[in-house]
Amino acid sequence: MPTKIAFIGFGGVGQTLAELLSKQREDLSEKYGLNYEVVAVSDVMKGAVYQPKGLNINRLLETVKETGNVEKYPDEEGLIKGWDSFDTINKSNANVIVEVTFTDVKTGQPAIDHCRAAFERGKSVITTNKGPVALAYRELAQLAEEKGAFWGFEGTVMSGTPALRMPITTLIGNNIYEIKGILNGTTNYILTEMEKGKSYEKALKKAQELGYAEADPTSDVEGYDARYKAAILSNYIMEAPLAAEDIPCEGISSMTEEQVQEALKNKKKWRLIARVKKDGKEVTASVKPELLDADDPLAGVTGATNAILYECDLAGPIMLTGAGAGLVETGYSLLIDLIHFGKGGQ
Incomplete structure (x- = not known):
């Protein structure tokens, strides 16, 4: 059964991950058994779109680049527009939330609340936002474990350079x-x-x-x-x-x-x-x-x-x-976590 992905935030990093998912779909399936559908995007500036059957990633990216608004995605049966971030987390059929919002690092918001909402519903989260890990690690890690959810945050320290996974695994x-x-x-x-x-x-x-x-x-x-x-x-x-x-x-x-x-x-x-x-x-x-x-x-x-x-x-x-930064490197850090999610969180 394919992994169903919802993007909360769809700026440069989110779009870069979407591009990687589009370009590498065949390789990711053959090498890692990772099959996926992007079902939702919710961005405070670019709007929101949800398609339970899966969005066309290339069409989604073209829509954003041409109009700056995901709600300009062509209408089709089953498509829902206008949900906020919490509606998308709570009501969509996504089982992985890619949390890449613009977040206040002093408070960790809104990323902390997004992570908490996802974990409470048993949904996994991958993020590059430092706030939730730096400010609420114990609470969120415990909640994720209780609900059987995966939490990936490789990109929070050195972007695509595996500063967190290497010491824990290798x-x-x-x-x-x-x-x-x-x-x-x-x-x-x-x-x-x-x-x-x-x-x-x-x-x-x-x-x-x-x-x-x-x-x-x-x-x-x-x-x-x-x-x-x-x-x-x-x-x-x-x-x-x-x-x-x-x-x-x-x-x-x-x-x-x-x-x-x-x-x-x-x-x-x-x-x-x-x-x-x-x-x-x-x-x-x-x-x-x-x-x-x-x-x-x-x-x-x-x-x-x-x-x-x-x-x-x-x-x-x-x-x-x-x-320690860069759109491709940071997008790749999310891909690392997505692959490990697909392998059962190993």
Whole structure:
């Protein structure tokens, strides 16, 4: 029986996943036994459409690109338009909710309520929104387990780079006693540009011009984005319920070109490091600029690249690098979770 998918939110990431599902339908079926139908889309800006028998993905994407409104999808028997997100979750025949709304990371809303509503009805969720995992992990994970639902959130830390699945599956059997990483590409890009001689202001401006930094870069440059990711790593990998607001956090906005150049003279580099450490049963976390020796593996990570290093008792230090953002990479992270859902949540 095919997996029935509803998109809650249909911006760039949701549309990218839909494109991947359209292009790779045959491969996903043959390689992974994943058969699916997109039955619904509900987006606060683009409208809503529901077809219990399944929507034509290419027609859906064409409609959005041409009109910006999914409700312009051609009328056909059984088609329903205009449902809000909760109607779509509660009333549709979807068994997987792809939650990719624009969400306030400070409150986790509306994504937390979307996840809760889906789990209460026994529906599985895959999401790239950090809020539900950083702010409500224990409650939502328990609810999903009670209702037999799958919850996938691979893309919340390093987009399509498997920073969450790898330590849980591939590194199984290790005690991971410390995780440290460069989890924000914007700040790493800025620091790399400052190493080339730019001021903080000029480096930030270039990051904004290239689309790495938002018009309001506060979440990135003050370390808040990395702090939410540290909370996710703490809750999921270390099984310690640290709240994001309880993690000490310092950004890079006060750093100067002189500081960065002085470090280089001393064969060191500044990097914004998110760190989660286990000492016995106690788990602590922090986000702050750290002065690394030039031969530290994280010091060699430049530009907008992300990297994460797991300190393992058996395997030793294992480092993973890759893109921490991007539409294709983030869409792929959702596909990873969808494939694992199809394999029974393994």
